[in-house]
Amino acid sequence: xSPQPLLAIEDLSVELATERGPLRAVSGVNLSLAPSRSLGxxxxxxxxxxxxxxxxxxxxxxxxxxxxxxRFEGRDxxxxxxEALRRLRGRELAVVxxxxxxxxxxxxxxxxxxxxxxREHLGLGPRAAMARAVALLAEVGIPEPERRxxxxxxxxxxxxxxxxxxxIALSCEPRLLIADEPTTALDVTxxxxxxxxxxxxxxxxQMAMILITHDLGIVAGRTDEVAVMYAGRIVERAxxxxxxxxxxxxxxxxxxxxxxxxRAAPHTRLAAIGGAxxxxxxxxxxxxxxxxxxxxRERCRAEAPALAGETGDHAYACWFPLPDQSxx
Amino acid sequence: xxxxxxxxxAAPARRRHGLGVVFWTAVLWLALVFALALLADLLPLADPAxxxxxxxxxxxxxxxxxxxxxxxxxxxxxxxYGARASLGIGLLAPLIATLIGATLGMLAGYFRGAIxxxxxxxxxxxxxxxxxxxxxxxVAYLGQSVPNVIAVLAVLTVPAxxxxxxxxxxxxxxxxxxxxxxxxxxxxxxxxxxEILPNxxxxxxxYFLLLVAVIIVAESILSFLGLGVPPPAPSWGSMIxxxxxxxxxxxxxxxxxxxxxxxxxxxFNLVGDTLRAITDPRHAP
Numbered sequence: 378x379s380p381q382p383l384l385a386i387e388d389l390s391v392e393l394a395t396e397r398g399p400l401r402a403v404s405g406v407n408l409s410l411a412p413s414r415s416l417g418x419x420x421x422x423x424x425x426x427x428x429x430x431x432x433x434x435x436x437x438x439x440x441x442x443x444x445x446x447x448r449f450e451g452r453d454x455x456x457x458x459x460e461a462l463r464r465l466r467g468r469e470l471a472v473v474x475x476x477x478x479x480x481x482x483x484x485x486x487x488x489x490x491x492x493x494x495x496r497e498h499l500g501l502g503p504r505a506a507m508a509r510a511v512a513l514l515a516e517v518g519i520p521e522p523e524r525r526x527x528x529x530x531x532x533x534x535x536x537x538x539x540x541x542x543x544x545i546a547l548s549c550e551p552r553l554l555i556a557d558e559p560t561t562a563l564d565v566t567x568x569x570x571x572x573x574x575x576x577x578x579x580x581x582x583q584m585a586m587i588l589i590t591h592d593l594g595i596v597a598g599r600t601d602e603v604a605v606m607y608a609g610r611i612v613e614r615a616x617x618x619x620x621x622x623x624x625x626x627x628x629x630x631x632x633x634x635x636x637x638x639x640r641a642a643p644h645t646r647l648a649a650i651g652g653a654x655x656x657x658x659x660x661x662x663x664x665x666x667x668x669x670x671x672x673x674r675e676r677c678r679a680e681a682p683a684l685a686g687e688t689g690d691h692a693y694a695c696w697f698p699l700p701d702q703s704x705x
Numbered sequence: 706x707x708x709x710x711x712x713x714x715a716a717p718a719r720r721r722h723g724l725g726v727v728f729w730t731a732v733l734w735l736a737l738v739f740a741l742a743l744l745a746d747l748l749p750l751a752d753p754a755x756x757x758x759x760x761x762x763x764x765x766x767x768x769x770x771x772x773x774x775x776x777x778x779x780x781x782x783x784x785x786y787g788a789r790a791s792l793g794i795g796l797l798a799p800l801i802a803t804l805i806g807a808t809l810g811m812l813a814g815y816f817r818g819a820i821x822x823x824x825x826x827x828x829x830x831x832x833x834x835x836x837x838x839x840x841x842x843x844v845a846y847l848g849q850s851v852p853n854v855i856a857v858l859a860v861l862t863v864p865a866x867x868x869x870x871x872x873x874x875x876x877x878x879x880x881x882x883x884x885x886x887x888x889x890x891x892x893x894x895x896x897x898x899x900e901i902l903p904n905x906x907x908x909x910x911x912y913f914l915l916l917v918a919v920i921i922v923a924e925s926i927l928s929f930l931g932l933g934v935p936p937p938a939p940s941w942g943s944m945i946x947x948x949x950x951x952x953x954x955x956x957x958x959x960x961x962x963x964x965x966x967x968x969x970x971x972x973f974n975l976v977g978d979t980l981r982a983i984t985d986p987r988h989a990p
Contacts, residue, residue, distance in 0.1 A: 434888050436887060464890060465890070467888065467889030472889075474888075476881060480881040482882045482904070483882075484904055485900075493895075497891060546889075
């Protein structure tokens with residue numbers, strides 16, 4: 378194992394108080410991320426991946442109860458005093474949100490919004506901050522950065538706005554960037570550009586990154602490791618290459634099968650995962666995926682499997698994992 | 706059918722041309738009233754307080770453009786000097802109310818909790834009083850002076866502004882860009898000043914103009930009842946009150962200030978309404 382992980386999430390659970398009873402959005406998640414490595418978190422809507430990232434940032438709604446720990450360079454984020462947390466956010470721990478239409482302030486110029494973070498955390502003067510903001514805009518690939526810096530979010534396209542949001546996140550050279558579905562709200566043609574930009578900046582800055590997405594195709598080849606989430610739990614975690622070579626949990630396999638294949642004959646029925654994710658306030662007793670799993674047996678419905686794995690890096694939570702093809 | 710079609714196509718076309726003739730006419734009227742009120746001392750006007758008992762209730766004409774009132778005072782001069790009182794109070798009271806109300810409303814909407822309960826409780830109590838009766842009581846108690854009238858009208862307006870600011874803040878604090886600012890380590894003060902205030906300003910600015918119209922009317926009601934601007938200084942409300950006795954013989958004494966007040970209030974409402982429509986988030990680009 379690497380010396381000290383940058384981020385270590387230990388037995389993290391998030392419970393939301395709802396009218397229908399407690400909703401366990403994240404349950405017993407363990408994850409660790411080494412400096413300058415990248416991790417993809419993949420899961421359907423409602424699998425708890427966003428709640429997990431919000432918990433790390435301590436941006437959960439007031440009705441959320443968090444247990445467990447999230448250590449950033451050894452400091453427990455949940456025990457950090459408010460002021461220290463505020464200095465950490467944006468400075469060392471930055472985030473890019475899903476929808477750049479709403480994550481930028483509509484009445485401030487984009488240059489001003491980038492400069493904001495620089496002035497707050499690096500103590501730059503207004504002029505120096507603005508000059509740095511223009512440089513950042515150029516760096517994230519926005520043409521005519523001086524002119525764009527004076528414009529307002531509604532004058533920019535969706536892709537450009539997400540570039541601005543990335544520039545804001547990168548402005549203070551964070552050590553960890555959390556990108557929460559950074560391309561979901563964008564045109565398909567722009568998605569690859571934004572993902573490549575994130576990958577390039579990560580490499581250049583030696584920054585760690587958590588990329589949250591519902592699309593396995595997005596993490597393929599872009600992150601070092603992948604964690605697949607289902608109903609608030611991690612069901613499989615492995616280095617990206619290993620995961621794509623052989624999926625051990627039926628859920629990851631089903632997710633993979635749900636990606637349309639280019640080589641498939643026209644009019645082939647798209648594979649979907651039957652059923653719907655379980656009601657998070659009424660989780661089944663056993664494995665949460667068992668009602669939809671085509672391999673489910675008696676034990677799956679009775680007991681929930683823990684995340685484990687015989688070969689070091691590759692871990693999965695399944696009683697009857699798919700056969701290991703590499704050894705067969 | 707043809708007429709319907711014409712109407713349907715005309716509306717968007719007019720919108721494309723900008724804010725419309727009505728809006729600009731209203732702006733022009735306000736500019737004129739403001740200019741006259743500001744420049745009153747430089748204009749060749751009669752002394753608004755000078756009485757000429759030989760020229761009482763003169764109808765509008767060459768000697769007195771808008772005629773004279775029951776004491777022979779020049780109505781044009783009184784209307785223009787009255788505009789000072791009406792506009793001064795009409796702008797200052799909402800301004801003070803907006804400053805206080807916006808601060809309270811934003812704090813209540815952003816921090817919620819005890820601050821919100823106290824603020825909303827206090828505004829509810831204030832709103833429960835019949836406003837005019839309260840204004841009359843306070844002015845009668847504190848004494849009749851322009852600062853007192855401004856203070857009373859401002860206090861009575863604070864609850865409405867507070868509610869508008871709080872409602873806007875409640876929506877804004879849940880928006881992603883506020884979360885994003887928090888995620889980037891912005892302090893509450895910074896979030897309030899840089900993220901929320903610029904967005905709250907738009908609805909408050911439009912609301913301010915509507916308040917000006919309301920306050921001008923409120924001031925004139927106070928003056929009409931004799932508890933507004935102390936005589937002999939003219940105000941539109943007191944001029945209407947003084948003209949009441951001569952309504953049958955010289956209706957212009959009451960109707961000229963009433964008409965000018967009507968136009969001014971209407972103009973403020975039109976401008977405020979148009980700005981509110983522009984800044985309405987549902988129509989925002």
